[in-house]
Amino acid sequence: MAHVGLTHFLILSAILFSLGIYAIVVRKNAIMVMMGIELVLNSANINFIAFAHFGNYGISGQIVSLVVIILAAAEAAVALAIVLNLFKTYSHINVDEVNKLKE
Amino acid sequence: MELYDIIFYLIALTVVVSAAIVVGSKNIVRAAYSLLFTFLGVAGIYILLGADFIGVTQLMVYVGGILILLLFGIMLTNKVYSVDIRRENSYIIPSIVIVGIFAAFLIFVMTETNWVTADPTFPNTTVFELGKTLLVHYSIIFEILAIVLLIALIGAATLARNDNKER
């Protein structure tokens, strides 16, 4: 293998992304879905940082990464609140059984 | 093979393996703990890429915040009597196929594109640079982020409150 370059990091992030998508699609527990979401976000972050390092973009990539982390945190908080509400209503959190909106 | 590469491959292995465990494990707690290692690995990647501040932030926020939240969620919503997660998901095979193809495509794209790259740089004063750029060029974003955090806080609190008495 050649010297580790941009491509390697991108491949890593692609793998992480796919795994994250898989987790979102397959898992039934809401918390597991949230873990998948975190994985996806992390993979995106790796992408940004890699480009910030290997490109000519200055420090902007890291700024974006920072923003993503912050938003991930906020979203995780809200999502958990929703999940707790779900648990209160359904006494389970299997997302494929939460379908009261569908007729 | 330089040291840099060896470290990268080690950390990458950690990340991928633990991510696989997160995704594939039946036990949700095991998945959570594996997620911890994933985050750690990703932080390592960040530092490898010279984003030291981001790496530390990742550790603090993700591991110290979000993971704890997730654990809280797990503990609060877990059924006591059964820990088995039914795996009769009919979407497993199609999703493996589709996601696999997707991954293949992504990797193909990544490798085939001629990225415009410059020489990798390791800035010395990451924090300084970050602060300057954030407050000078992206101040709006900074403010909005603050508001978003506030809203998320209030929203989460509102959503999760116990409002039996107020009906």
Place this chain on the structure above:
Amino acid sequence: MPGSNLITLSLIILFLPLIGFITVLLFGKRFSKLYNFEIGILSANLLLTLYVAYEKLFVFANQKIAMDATWFSFGNIPGIGQLNIDLGIELTNITVMMLFVVNLISFLVHVYSTEYMKGDSRFSRYYSYLGIFTFSMLGIVLTDNFLMLYIFWELVGLSSYLLIGFWYEKDSAANAGKKAFLVNRVGDMGMWLGILILFTNYHTFKFDTIFAQIGLGHIPFGSEAWLTAAGILLFMGAVGKSAQFPLHVWLPDAMEGPTPVSALIHAATMVAAGVYMLTKIFVILSADALTVIALVGAFTSFLAASIAITQNDIKKVLAYSTVSQLGYMVMAVGVGAYTFAFFHLVTHAFFKALLFLGSGSVIHAMHHEQDMRQMGGLRKKMPITYYTFLTATLAISGIPLFSGFLSKDGLLAGTYAFGLLTGHWTVAIFGFVVAFMTAFYMFRLVIMTFHGEPRNKEKYDHAHETPKAMTIPLITLAVLSIWIWYTPNPFNPEAGWFYNKMEVKTTVVPQDMRFNFMKTEAPEHETAETEKLNSESRETVEGEKVVETERVMHSEMYEHAMHEAHLPTMIWSILLAGLGILFAYVIYQWKKISADELAKKWPWLYKFSLNKWYVDEFYDKTFIGGTLEFSRWLSIFDNKVVDGIVNGAATLTRGVSAVSGWFDTYVVDGLVNFTAFFSGVLGFGLKKIQNGKVQSYVLVVVLSLILLFVMFLPFF
């Protein structure tokens, strides 16, 4: 042109009754007094007629005034040239005299009907019908071409139908109207064929043009037989309209109509239209045609007179008397004395109308009793009616000092002269015998009705003289039945203005088709004369009014014969009339011979006469029966065959529609159902995608991303 005023006035006279008809027809229900408008129109007509007649007879005495207008033009037809249909009117002396007769009698009938038809529920409608009748009759009188003649001929037939069947609630009246119209139609068909023969050959309907053409020798289809045929066919119209044998059957039945109608139509005017037409077309009647006409007329008059002797209904006697007198007129035309035929037409119009109106007066007084066997002794109760009636009876019987004598005498002289000239005495014998019978049955009528003792005491007590509206017309007509208006000399009709005003035309029939006494000598001389006269007649230009010199020429032979016949005729006719009156008195007044005994002695003769020679029954069995049988057969054919075809078509349609229905249900609907099923299946399948699970949606997103990758792959 001074004559143009007269034409305009004539047109006014023609169309005023039509206006009356339309007005009263439309508004008669609302304004019950509107019949007075109609009477006013007729009186205006009468005054205008008097003026026109005076002007024509004394100012334009020897000229004919005419006016033409093109109705429509067929343009230039190859082989024939310009083909136009013209309409027009002409005024000759005969025309204006006829105008006067028609208008006067119509006016008197209008006045009479105010009393006679009083209280009738369709009073106004009656007056409107009188209006259209007057209009139609005036049309016939004024016309100068065959087409207009035929149109008005039919119109008169229609008016007659309407008026005969006026009381249509009575079955007999409705049937009588139908019979009149249908029998007339038979005659009219013949007339139309005659007109068409002339039109085919001469491409015009105008009288004068056709007469001139024949005079030049262009006879129809170049054959003499056709000329005779045309003449006889035209005569058929007169046979129908003037009730000659064999089409006389409608006139007695027409008595179902109101009596004033009988007076107007079936005595004085409509039935005279046939004779009037004959006088107009006399010039193209060949000797053969004239012989036929004379024989038909003679036979008819005998037939009718023989029936009249035994009839008991007062109106039926008068009806048969009319038929008989019309036979006289037709006979006179046939023997060449058509001026006397017209003379008799005029005098007959007056006294026959008087007879009918008088009988109407009697019927009205006896509360609609028409059987003479219930009457009697009415002389004392209804003096005015009696004396006027007696005047008319004397006139019709041919007693001197009355108008009827003059015309009848001349007429019989004509038949006598015919006998002298040609050696055929049949017609003359018929004529004189009928004179005897006429006097007999007329006085029988008078005696049974007015003289002697009343046979029905109750009705007699209720009888009274009729009101003025009915008696004044009677008096007027009685006055006109006296000799003095026609000629100063009661024994010589030719001395008077009336006879001399009537123009006499030479016949234009080719020489060898004429009677000997009508042939003229010196063909070259005649050709020059005829040519000069013909060229004048061809001066007729469309749209302009033409004043033409009229020809007055008599054959010398004929004049001589007429002079010879005059005295014997007079003697014979007075003798026979006197005998007839004597017989009537003997049998009915003095009851020396009983009528019933006579009837019993010759029962078959009596029955034959009483039942009208069984002519109606004969027609019933043959023509009518045949027609009904034929129509029955046709209806069977229609029901079985035609309806069978129609039903078959319907069945076929049903079969086809059944197949089509099956096709529609199984194939078309199947297709539609399958489409729906397919949609359902597809939908059902696709429905699974929407399961409310977000995770599956995410998967779909990823899938679509892959698809996008695939799409953009060539760009690598």
